[in-house]
Amino acid sequence: MKMRISVNFFFFCCTLLVCFFGRCKGQNVAPVEQTGVEGLNPAATELVDFFACKRLFSTSGAIGCGSSKDGDRGKLYGISSVQELEEFTKDESLKDRAIVLNSDMFDASVVSELISTERVNLLLIKPTTNPELFSPDIPTPFNLGDGLSHLNIPFPVALLSVEDIAILEKRIIENVERGYGDNNWQHGAEFTFYNGKTSVTSQFCLERGRCDPLGGLSVWGAVGDVVRGEKESVLVTTQMDSTAFFHDLAFGANSAASGIIAVLGAVHALGQYRDEIAALDKQIMVALFQAEVWDRTGSRRFVHDIVNGCASSDSETCSDPFTSSLEWTRLNLSKIGEIVAVDQVAGYFENISTFFTHIADDSGSSSTDLESDLQNEAGLAGLGVAKGAGLPPSALTSFLENEQFIGGGVVFSGYNATYQEINPFYRSRFDRAGSTNVTAQLTNVATAIARTAFVRASKGATPPITASDIEADFETIRQLESCLTQDFACDLVAEYLNTTTEFLQTVLQSEVSTNKFPPGTVPALFYTGVFSPQLFESNGKIQTFVPPSVLEIFVRNFVSHNTKPIQDEIDSTCGFDNTCVSDYADQIACNDTFVTALACVRGRCICSSTHFHDAYSPGLALGAEKLNDGIAISWNIEDDTNNPIWTEPTYSLPTIKLYQDGGYNTATEMLISGLILSIFSYVSISVIIRRLKETKFKLD
Template identity: 25%
Template sequence: MANRSLLGRILSLLLLLSDRQRHVMAGAGGGGGPANLDNPWQSRVHQLPDKYCTVLFRRSTHSTGSLVGCSTKSKSSAQTSPLIYLSTASEIETYVSTVISSPPTATLTAVIPASLFTNSTLTKLTSHSVTSIILLDDSTPASSPSTAQLLNLNSWGVPISLVQDAESQDLLKSLASSNAESSSSSSSSSSSYNFPYPRYESAFNYYMGPSTATSEICLNWQNLDGLPSPQCKPLGGQSIYASTSSPSSSSTVMIALKIDSTSFFHDLVPAANDAAASIVTALLASREIGRAISAAPSGSKNIAVGMFQGESYDSMGSLTFLKNTVSSSKLSCEKQVGDACLSPLYPDLSFQNLTDINTMIAIDQVGIIQEENKFFSHGYNGEGDSMSQIDYILQSLTTNNFSVQGSSQDTLPTTPLTSLISTHSNPDSVTGVVLSAYDSGYTDPNRYTRFDTYEKINLEAIAAAATLAARAALADAVSSVIEGGVDAAVSWAEAKIPEISVDDELLVELSTCFFESGSQCDLVKTSVASATADAIDATGYSIYSAGLGSPPNYYVGVYSSFYSQPYVVVDGRAMGGTEDVEAFQSSSSNFIGVQASELELTLKYLLASYLNTTAHFHPAVDTDLTPESDANLDMWVVGDGDTPLWTEPNWDSEVGLAVFNAGGSEVNTIFLDVISVLIFLATLAGGFKYASKWKREKLL
């Protein structure tokens, strides 16, 4: 192969590329059917549909390391190795003992059932010649070990993919079995895992940066010309908030919740209990508050609802919002135009008009009941150990089937309430409570996994939680102005807000939307259509939103120009902010916009509708990041604080997992060249998905 002419190699590549294009997903003659890598009329390369573990970066000083997730080692070629299939825990143990006594000469790809995937299994395999893993999705929630324990895994150099469809799983088992048979029939092999040619191998093309990468390095990266060229994007999005209006009030009680989640595979984040249940609960509660608030006496507190994005990544949404509203270091804008700030760019400064948020009801994981007909309140009182008023109110409330009991734990779970306590300029004035279905720790084993799905969600519990949250907020809001004090306020709120039925039409519609149909839900379609029409009327430009997915996916995603980062357009140039107020005001064609996600647009639309008020966006991104003014989008000023600084690297449009028939070293080299040429051609054609331009400027 070393003496082969360049022309010959190119001809071979073109033949394989043509063959790959025509036959990679088809049977002989293009008539469909399973892939056959031995058929000369089919491709020797078969792309597999998979879900993959991606890399995230953090700050270099992060206590548990700057890199989380999975990546291949090389940016110039795919990572290849022969396939082995280990179907049981016993087979894994046998494999380990075999390779200890007789190690293979090549590294291997282990194909295993996802139900066997644990930290222990991963350590055993990667310590004994396995450098890549393919999981076959055989699992059910009952049989699957919790992958939540692997969320902080640093698996750089060991790519991990999940294959879900039955046909691809059967193909992988068959190819691995063929390897095993060829090894057992070979008399020259010194190890049962030395597979003679021809053999079947995997090819992982999942390079996402070097093992030494950090968020600071990738955000401050410069290209070969010395120009800024960030190689990652922050995680983030847009939080949503709305408030009833009570001009005479000096304080606000807020219902708060997270709207995102995570899992080992970022494409599979159903988050039914971790996020969607809270969303449905808060929207139902908002409807009830919107119906009742007009009866509140003059002088009542404001009632606000805050839906925070990015909470699964160190509470970035609530911390950013509360830093700007209740802390001693609130946003100071010197480049304000109307209701917007041009630098740092905030399209909507309405949060500055909120009265002091000193009471909070955080809703967390209310869809799966730990104890029958019971919720728990995790209370906080900044003034001391006594029960706070809002905790007392919540525990005083009941529905026909549910009551609220004080938690047995002294430590608060991490919610927007902990963000309020940590950011408030006067923490002694803060009171709050977490309304949850758990008492002593998170009891749902499927939290932060792909199995947090709707099948176990208790809609009766959600209806009750919404009733309780709405009544508690309303009772607290009127408690200081209604005759009879707190107990009278509780009775008044119970009379004003009827109990929500499990058959409530809106409950059924919201549940179908946020648990199952996602982007296909009429509520989502209507909300996005309304926001798009408003954007076109205001700016002449449409909105191209990141989809919620169907079924929905609640991973926060990246914060960039097409994914929720606000932008200002001056003389046709889109920037992350501008210091030039005069230039911005010089033309009516200049404008400020934000490409919020389908989820964010929907929640903003619905929250405003149910509370009968105006809802607003607020950026949810690391508090130590500021968009650079008068610069292109996706340019950041990185502070030197101690925030986690979560980022996701730019990655190539040709990432993926394939299997191929390795006929020998020459065929292997041709295959690797195929992968490289595919990437090169994609680069020439500009064939990148957004958040992926990694060639010349990719991390070294």
């Protein structure tokens, strides 16, 4: 019997196997479960209690954070002081690091410095003491922000929980004890959260169907009557959204909630006299705009649609642009005579002794008269008030930018020249309601707004009521404030949505991408999210439905219930608006409205004078194409020069895993061991072959 053995091939195989197990490339990664490091929790290899920074795309490029497709990994390195930051930036041998940074150092300058080293693969934020001043939003004349939220960060970033930090700190200490160089067994972290490339724009992403426009649904309507396009109107408005560096922590107590509370409180006060208000020659309208953070998307879309109208419609819906209602086509921009915009009116951080009215420098008599009446009514409501500096950006700006708007307007706020006068945490995760009780003051603000709207709408008339009869309800304001700043899964919201607080809590928890809030503390979150329409075919025509968020449904239902024309509600049980349209349209006649005015509010079908309006960039047009398996949505870019387009990419849930890295020394030792073993194998095989040649099993 003859055996043919290739000594060189056998030697190569042995060397390859040894090098494979020795990880010749210089890294040996082992899960913590397999290492059994003393004093560490061997099961704690994946962090689950954290908030991840997301990447967004605009017309000009990307902002925010994200990982590479396969995730980013690095050795844990703690930075808790300026000195430690300097040590890291100067030591160029410290490469591929997972930085654990104290939150009191987390700002645009520090992050920019870490980016410039090109040696940071991921950034984990350790919650420490709250700063005295922090706004990550872009700096403007009214905002002293540092621009952190608008940086294009090439690595993933997450805010950790106290529990996660306890796990990491033990590993960081061990890394320090071993030395931060290329040493044996360093602890590391791997962060996977791919949000697209840093070079992508919103246009590129939309064309490839990999993202959705930022937006949602604005809420608007008339008090006591259907929308009368021929009537001149007074519009009360505020924004419905805010943001933060970590979007799931956009609490927006002052930047969003305070304005919503004040406007809803004013609506409730006006609703007590809806019949008297409906009889006026002018109508009072209300609008809460979504996605205002992103270049006033909601209000600009509203103005754009009113001006351009519906190019193609049937009796109930519009297909150019696609909208689920035609109520907005009744509006005429030139008939919106005056606007009162409400912005940041709660003194959660600084007591507000004086409120301010802001008008444009070139304002005409309409704005100055409106400002005078607002100051007068605010004073009568017990508020200190003065003229503010300049005109801060608001929905009013969107109207003023269009030449068809010939009216005037005023912004009513708690600040004079900068937001930080009353809100040091503008558009950050620290913008939360504190222990300061501002309910009485918010009640007075709502009263002043409601009375001003009535005074302006009743000019030249002799209504049976006076402005002094209108007063906001303290208990209603208290409930609104509690729900919008403390726990959104509250009794008031459950009542208006005709559901239970337990179900609300489940739904709200599902809207948060990672961390779960404890029961009883599920806050209202004001990050707008994405505009995600659903297209379907009905009677041979393509129609659209945009699922509203819990916040949008609550606001619509609250305004609708308190402003709807007083008439009998039908004996119905409903869960959604389409139930009313499909099952009860023939049982209730909504005078002078479209059938889509039927709405399900507090479990009953009513004739609503309040409606949703799509809030996405007016630079986009929604398109649709019939396919064999359904209807495909497309986004056509019409004007991205004058109308910025913001988008959010589709993404999977973020993951952070811990591991141990053998480092350069360990890999080198294993490689040397492998080479020694290979040499020993070669010698042994040579001896064996020589002996075999001397036996009866001679080799050729």
